Amino acid sequence: MEVDYADTQEIEIRSLQTIQELEDVRRLESNIWGEHDSTPTHQTVTVVKNGGIMLGAYFNGKLVGFQYSFPGFKGQSMYLCSHMLGIDKMFRNKGIGEKLKQAQRREAIKLGYSHITWTYDPLESINAYLNITKLGGTCNTYMENCYGEMDDLLNNGIPSDRFLVEWPVLQREGKSYQWKETDMGFVQEKSLIQWEVDEKGFPIPSFSLPLPEQEHTKAFVAIPKDFKSLKEVNMEAARKWRLVTREIFIRLMKKGWHMTDFIRNPEGKMPVQFYMFSRK
Incomplete structure (x- = not known):
């Protein structure tokens, strides 16, 4: 199915709470990364009841993307750890990831978080452009083989090096676009x-x-x-x-x-x- 970009303006982002909604997330996660390593629904149910956030992106009533995060602590400092963002392969590169991240920021503010952290592969240029340029995240930490050898559909065969991103939730603007010219x-x-x-x-x-x-x-x-x-x-x-x-x-x-x-x-x-x- 070819999805017209204009159609994705109708994407609905909402917070997910029910067992059925979270089971739909688990199935989508399995389709993206593979079945054997998907996050159990009983875990995501527990997380969203204890300070975590699960957001779903819907197109014509179908779940096509999700964002999963949970509380993190460093000493006395609390932050939101953004663990996973996945988009159905037919809906990628259409701005849905940014919609999910902006919705995550709004939900984090409601829950009292001061900043959000997450990791991404430094060699994935689409993620770099979203995280650094569009969202305005900062990154000063390189994590060598962060998750060990991964055998899922997206990471198999290469060390899982990652950048650690930090994103102040009250920051609204990304980087400037001074590099266009x-x-x-x-x-x-x-x-x-x-x-x-x-x-x-x-x-x-x-x-x-x-x-x-x-x-x-x-x-x-x-x-x-x-x-x-x-x-x-x-x-x-x-x-x-x-x-x-x-x-x-x-x-x-x-x-x-x-x-x-x-x-x-x-x-x-x-x-x-x-x-x-x-x-x-």
Whole structure:
């Protein structure tokens, strides 16, 4: 079924509480990630009764997306841990993830949370653009092989490295869009990871540049534009991207660099997009 983007304006987001609603979530989760590792309904029922949030996205009465989060604590500080966001594959890249995150923010405010945290794969450019640019999340922590070796449908075969995102719930605006008119040639030239393009049009890391000197205020790191497709056709190249970017991200953060933006380049033929790091 092809879904017209205009139709998704009719998406309804609502809080889920009943056993039947949460069982529908479990089935959707199984369709996305695989059956064997899905979250039991008895657990999600308990969580939503004890400070957690489960949100559902509905299209014509059918559940097509969900967002699941629960309370987290660090010392005396309480936050909302955003554990999982899933969208039916027929409804992805249509703005539903952003609708769910904004609804999550509103529900978090009602429950008294000050901020929300979650993790995502640094090489998934769609998630990076949503989390960093559109929502305005911040990220200064790299988690190597965060969940161990995962054998679900989306993560199988590659280390589960993650960025940890923090999102103040009272923050309403994302990053600016100052990069729309940027000379992408400059960003490409300065990227700490350089690449070649294979016969199928996918980028393969070729070499890395040294970290910028102390006087520089910006650093750029390329990642594949379509990491999911790259994994499907060339897992060796996908693993290489993981290891090369892992090294660069960890070194940058240890040297005091902070991720401040994600640049979705306007050149359709360029197979990469870019993180921007800055010094405080």
